[in-house]
Amino acid sequence: MQFANSGEPAVVRCSLRSFFLRCVPCGLALSGCGSYGPPAGSTRQAQAIHGLWGVLLWTGIAVGIIVYALILWSVLRYRNRSDATPPPQFTGNPPLEITWTVIPLLIVGVLFFLTYRVERYVQDVSPHPAVTVNVTAFRWSWRFLYQGSGKAIAGTPDQPPQLVLPVGQTVRVIVTSQDVVHSFYVPEFLFKRDAIPGVKNAFDLDIAKPGVYRGECAEFCGLSHARMLFTVKAVPAAAFASWMQSR
Amino acid sequence: MNGTVAEAVRPPRKAQSADFVAWLVTTDHKRIGVLYMCTSFAFFLIAGILALAIRAQLAAPGLSVVGPHAFNELFTLHGTAMIFLFVAPFGLGLANYLVPLQVGAADMAFPRVNALSYWLFVAGGLTVFSGAATNGGAADAGWFAYAPLSDIRNGSGAGMDLWIVGLLMVSAASIMTGINLLATSLLYRAPGMTMWRLPVFTWEMIVTSILILMAFPPLATALAMVFVDRRLGGHFFDAAHGGNPILYQHLFWFFGHPEVYIMILPFFGVVSETIPVFSRKPVFGYVGLVLSALAIGGLSVGVWAHHMFATGAVTNSFFSAVSFLIAVPTGVKFFNWIGTMWRGQLTFPTPMLFSIGFLLNFLIGGITGVIMASPPVDFHIEDTYFIVAHLHYVLMGGSVFAIFAAIYFWFPKVFGFRLGETLGKWSFWMMLPGFNLTFFPMHVLGLWGMPRRVVTYPALAGWAHLNLLATAGSVLLALGVLLTVVNVWLSSRRPTPAGDDPWGGYSLEWVTTSPPPEHNYEWIPAIRSERPAYDMRQTAAKAP
Numbered sequence A: 001m002q003f004a005n006s007g008e009p010a011v012v013r014c015s016l017r018s019f020f021l022r023c024v025p026c027g028l029a030l031s032g033c034g035s036y037g038p039p040a041g042s043t044r045q046a047q048a049i050h051g052l053w054g055v056l057l058w059t060g061i062a063v064g065i066i067v068y069a070l071i072l073w074s075v076l077r078y079r080n081r082s083d084a085t086p087p088p089q090f091t092g093n094p095p096l097e098i099t100w101t102v103i104p105l106l107i108v109g110v111l112f113f114l115t116y117r118v119e120r121y122v123q124d125v126s127p128h129p130a131v132t133v134n135v136t137a138f139r140w141s142w143r144f145l146y147q148g149s150g151k152a153i154a155g156t157p158d159q160p161p162q163l164v165l166p167v168g169q170t171v172r173v174i175v176t177s178q179d180v181v182h183s184f185y186v187p188e189f190l191f192k193r194d195a196i197p198g199v200k201n202a203f204d205l206d207i208a209k210p211g212v213y214r215g216e217c218a219e220f221c222g223l224s225h226a227r228m229l230f231t232v233k234a235v236p237a238a239a240f241a242s243w244m245q246s247r
Numbered sequence B: 001m002n003g004t005v006a007e008a009v010r011p012p013r014k015a016q017s018a019d020f021v022a023w024l025v026t027t028d029h030k031r032i033g034v035l036y037m038c039t040s041f042a043f044f045l046i047a048g049i050l051a052l053a054i055r056a057q058l059a060a061p062g063l064s065v066v067g068p069h070a071f072n073e074l075f076t077l078h079g080t081a082m083i084f085l086f087v088a089p090f091g092l093g094l095a096n097y098l099v100p101l102q103v104g105a106a107d108m109a110f111p112r113v114n115a116l117s118y119w120l121f122v123a124g125g126l127t128v129f130s131g132a133a134t135n136g137g138a139a140d141a142g143w144f145a146y147a148p149l150s151d152i153r154n155g156s157g158a159g160m161d162l163w164i165v166g167l168l169m170v171s172a173a174s175i176m177t178g179i180n181l182l183a184t185s186l187l188y189r190a191p192g193m194t195m196w197r198l199p200v201f202t203w204e205m206i207v208t209s210i211l212i213l214m215a216f217p218p219l220a221t222a223l224a225m226v227f228v229d230r231r232l233g234g235h236f237f238d239a240a241h242g243g244n245p246i247l248y249q250h251l252f253w254f255f256g257h258p259e260v261y262i263m264i265l266p267f268f269g270v271v272s273e274t275i276p277v278f279s280r281k282p283v284f285g286y287v288g289l290v291l292s293a294l295a296i297g298g299l300s301v302g303v304w305a306h307h308m309f310a311t312g313a314v315t316n317s318f319f320s321a322v323s324f325l326i327a328v329p330t331g332v333k334f335f336n337w338i339g340t341m342w343r344g345q346l347t348f349p350t351p352m353l354f355s356i357g358f359l360l361n362f363l364i365g366g367i368t369g370v371i372m373a374s375p376p377v378d379f380h381i382e383d384t385y386f387i388v389a390h391l392h393y394v395l396m397g398g399s400v401f402a403i404f405a406a407i408y409f410w411f412p413k414v415f416g417f418r419l420g421e422t423l424g425k426w427s428f429w430m431m432l433p434g435f436n437l438t439f440f441p442m443h444v445l446g447l448w449g450m451p452r453r454v455v456t457y458p459a460l461a462g463w464a465h466l467n468l469l470a471t472a473g474s475v476l477l478a479l480g481v482l483l484t485v486v487n488v489w490l491s492s493r494r495p496t497p498a499g500d501d502p503w504g505g506y507s508l509e510w511v512t513t514s515p516p517p518e519h520n521y522e523w524i525p526a527i528r529s530e531r532p533a534y535d536m537r538q539t540a541a542k543a544p
């Protein structure tokens, strides 16, 4: 059911008929599998996050439907029918109350366990990354420095820089900032990490799909925050190697 | 009856001006409560107008209704006013009015401190806004003003200093009111009003007050440190000189998350009062409601770093676990409210409609809150429009809908006449869809990667449509709010007397007259349960 990946304007394409045929059964607006959810994820880490998102979303939808049904049932069924006898004045039901404390506890327990596993994976950094890039955020653009090669790219708000990365290899990104707090965010990677002055923040990306991905600064940083953009171009490893050789 | 109400509402001219001075120097908790609520509601209207300007700018990609600097001022003032000058102080104002009445006291424990809190709050609010008149404009670093963006070396001018000083005043005001409410509800209870007979609203205010005492000192500390960095050559948050920007985030969010509950617990209290009355049943699981409030209060000081998952500087698993956990007591409250309606006889005057609107909206905000408690998922949605959607579902759809419920519910008690039902219902039926049209699409925008706090956005597929939808919804929402303002005005022109107890209320305040006399009670009925007014009616009905 993935039809948002082609980069084409999926929503525009989604006619009313296909909307009801595809999107609605797929779980209404926030469905994780259509154009109303997050991108499917272009890194291995993102794919794990996407799976976790699906679990959280559907748990949330299930809980939401049950509670909405209970509210609407109470509202419709117990609306005043102007019979004079007052309703029963019961004040509680301890076994029931314990039940509805314990069940949510179990649910969040499971959610936490799944979260913990995915987080371990996403935060894991490999001892031998193939490529290491130092990312420095500044007001209002980015500088990318490829460790060990001296290759550097810097942008301006009007000319967003492009970060070229290999597909299928582990990339270490180390972000920092030279002025205020920024955040390195690539929506297609379902990931961001803050760029903080005085801090070197490291994480790994294993890009699975070649493509050009939009990147943005996610932490408000002043006047031109909205223009602090960049792109990530993911190319096959061989192409990456020859690009590194080029000037 | 009729005559006295009309007189109370429209005193002769001379009395009016004397009355005006009396309001300025009052130490009566009821008047201070009314002043508090009216002032904070005025800030709500102002901040709402700022929000409409934001939505106008974002209605389509590439607009320049306002420039980037003005835009930053807009969302900073909007957020600051909504949080510090409206939702939280409205709760305190309501508590000011209600807590002494509900516990059967004649006034707050420290009436003059109470007046001081109110005036400090007003001065603080005006100080924050006065930044707009300075050369550099108002504060523009967002409502949490991260260091070192808020540092003078990074550009923000005198408006930022005024913001800091204003919020320090508001903090002091909140702390004093917190102490006052605690002392009143613990020590000034009428005979028979044991802790386990306190109305749920008063209980929620007790927990709120404790949270105020824990949360505002760290905020004041953080603000003072920023001020030292800005004006006195400090380097607390300046990494180049050994300072630490993360420290600011810890201090701020150690305030910020409890603040979230300072902004919601009073309104959990409100619907715990309205829903039983309009279901004609006692509240379901009183003890559960109180314990869950205490549990929320306890857990809420252990979740602050869920606002910092993406910093890479905190133990995400711990904060994630506690954030998941805090959903449980919140869920308990939901089931208790549903249990209260269960097998009742529900009627739907305006306050009940807004209470049900609160349930429907807040539930969505609670669910997205649980989703964000998962750090890997939060890595994607933090600082996007998903957060904006979440926080408005809890604050606007939740707290503000409950505020409207409270206005319609207690207005007759406060002023002695009712608000019109027809306009009230219209207001609700515009606000509910208006609210959801405005904020639901923002979830999707956030998932697509639209960051918050951007002055404009690229014309990517679908972004324009959903933003336009949100802007259209905000107009409907604003009109709905306006109808309630009009309703207050029209209703006061032709007051319909309310009587002491228009709804068949349960808590003590419904026993006294509307409006209550200066010392609240001429006499107090025997208090044998958490529903003294109900008990009194039952006894009267049984009497020969």
Ligand code: HEM
Pocket: B144, B260, B261, B263, B264, B306, B307, B308, B309, B323, B324, B326, B327, B330, B365, B366, B367, B369, B370, B372, B373, B378, B381, B382, B383, B387, B390, B391, B394, B395, B399
């Ligand atoms: C079910 C309980 C709740 C949970 C689990 C929860 C969880 C969260 C989390 C994890 C975040 C961080 C998102 C991020 O910045 O990445 C957040 C943000 C926020 N929440 Fe909640 N929340 C809950 C209830 C509330 C309530 C009741 C309110 C207000 C009345 C509220 C207001 C906010 C606000 C204002 C933010 C935005 C912070 C920012 O500026 O980034 N939340 N919430």
Ligand SMILES: [Cu+2]
Pocket: A137, A140, A181, A182, A183, A217, A218, A219, A220, A221, A225, A228
């Ligand atoms: Cu930035």
Ligand SMILES: [Cu+2]
Pocket: B256, B257, B260, B303, B304, B306, B307
């Ligand atoms: Cu929080």
